[in-house]
Amino acid sequence: MITLCGMSLSNYYNKVKIVLLEKGIPFTEEVQRTGSKDEAVLNATPLGKVPFIKVDGQTLCESQVIVDFLEARFPEHPLLPADPLAAAKVRELCAFMELYVELVGRELYAEAFFGGKVSDGSKERVKKTLERNLPAFKRLARFAPYAAGDSFTLADAAAYAALPTVGNATRVVYGEDLVAAAGIDWKAYVKMLGDRPSLQRVNADRKRDTEAMAAAAAAKKAAEAGGQA
Numbered sequence: 001m002i003t004l005c006g007m008s009l010s011n012y013y014n015k016v017k018i019v020l021l022e023k024g025i026p027f028t029e030e031v032q033r034t035g036s037k038d039e040a041v042l043n044a045t046p047l048g049k050v051p052f053i054k055v056d057g058q059t060l061c062e063s064q065v066i067v068d069f070l071e072a073r074f075p076e077h078p079l080l081p082a083d084p085l086a087a088a089k090v091r092e093l094c095a096f097m098e099l100y101v102e103l104v105g106r107e108l109y110a111e112a113f114f115g116g117k118v119s120d121g122s123k124e125r126v127k128k129t130l131e132r133n134l135p136a137f138k139r140l141a142r143f144a145p146y147a148a149g150d151s152f153t154l155a156d157a158a159a160y161a162a163l164p165t166v167g168n169a170t171r172v173v174y175g176e177d178l179v180a181a182a183g184i185d186w187k188a189y190v191k192m193l194g195d196r197p198s199l200q201r202v203n204a205d206r207k208r209d210t211e212a213m214a215a216a217a218a219a220k221k222a223a224e225a226g227g228q229a
Contacts, residue, residue, distance in 0.1 A: 002027040006050030008206045009213070010034065011102075011161040012063040013051040017205075018157040019067045021198035023077045030054075063161075064094060067154050079154045090148045093140050094158040100133040101179075105166035112169035123173060130170065134182035141184070145192055156193060164190055 004020065004027050006013035020027050032041060036048045044059035045052040052061040060066055068091075071080055080087040107126050110116030118126075141147050147155040163186040167179035179186050193199050 003030050003054040004028070005030045005032040005044070005052050005054065007031055007033055008202070008209045010050050011165050014202050014206065015063050015157045015161040016051050016053070016066050016070075017202055018160060018198050019070055019079060019154065021201055022079060022152065022157070022196075023070060023074050025070060025074050064091075064098070064158075067157065071154065079152065079157070081153070090153045090155045093148055093155045096137055096140055097155070097158055097162050101130070101137055101166055102162035104129050104133060105162075105169050108169040108173045109165075112172040118173065127170075127174060127178065130166070130178050131182075134179060134184065138182055138184055143185075143189055145189075147189075152196070159186075160190065160193060160199065 002020070002025060004013070004016060006016075008014065008017075017029075032050055032052075034048060034050050036042070042048060044054070045061035049061065051063060051066065052059055053066055060069060067079075071078065080090055104126055107122055108118055111118040141155075141159075142149050144150055146152050147159045163179055163184065167177045167186050170176065170178040194203065
């Protein structure tokens with residue numbers, strides 16, 4: 001049995017979870033927040049990042065490594081084409097999207113989602129880079145109707161993790177969705193993916209956990225206010 005470790009608020013955790021669900025692989029989930037200093041966690045994921053998995057008495061980290069392992073270990077319900085070059089093109093799309101779109105946009109998340117602040121210099125640099133990289137990504141992606149063509153692949157799990165997050169982050173920080181501005185209609189694409197049971201499960205779990213976190217934060221704030229009264 002595979003254990004998926006992380007949290008449903010992590011886009012890369014959800015990428016792996018989508019692949020597990022799409023391939024029909026039995027798994028359990030273990031809540032683990034990013035940034036842990038626990039030795040057992042650091043032995044599994046040395047930077048304390050999520051997700052990671054536990055399998056056969058060992059651990060494996062980095063989402064793309066994990067999904068490539070799952071594809072090789074569980075060839076039933078493949079999420080890569082059988083042709084090696086076609087499979088490599090899917091992986092090319094995943095790598096390009098994560099390195100040149102998500103990783104760049106990630107610098108905005110602190111301000112967009114977590115109440116932090118990003119320097120004006122960083123914002124300007126990120127915007128300039130995304131405005132160059134997003135049209136380049138569009139050249140590789142097909143959206144016909146799936147990211148890499150006419151069937152659901154690993155690229156769609158990666159796109160679901162990256163495109164909405166970066167699109168929403170840029171909208172909050174810049175007042176403009178740079179993904180959509182580059183001609184990538186990610187909202188229609190994500191809506192189409194939302195008909196899949198795997199995505200419905202992931203969305204429901206994330207909504208549940210987001211609401212629970214908000215309620216816990218509100219309760220803590222109320223308790224602190226009561227203690228100061």
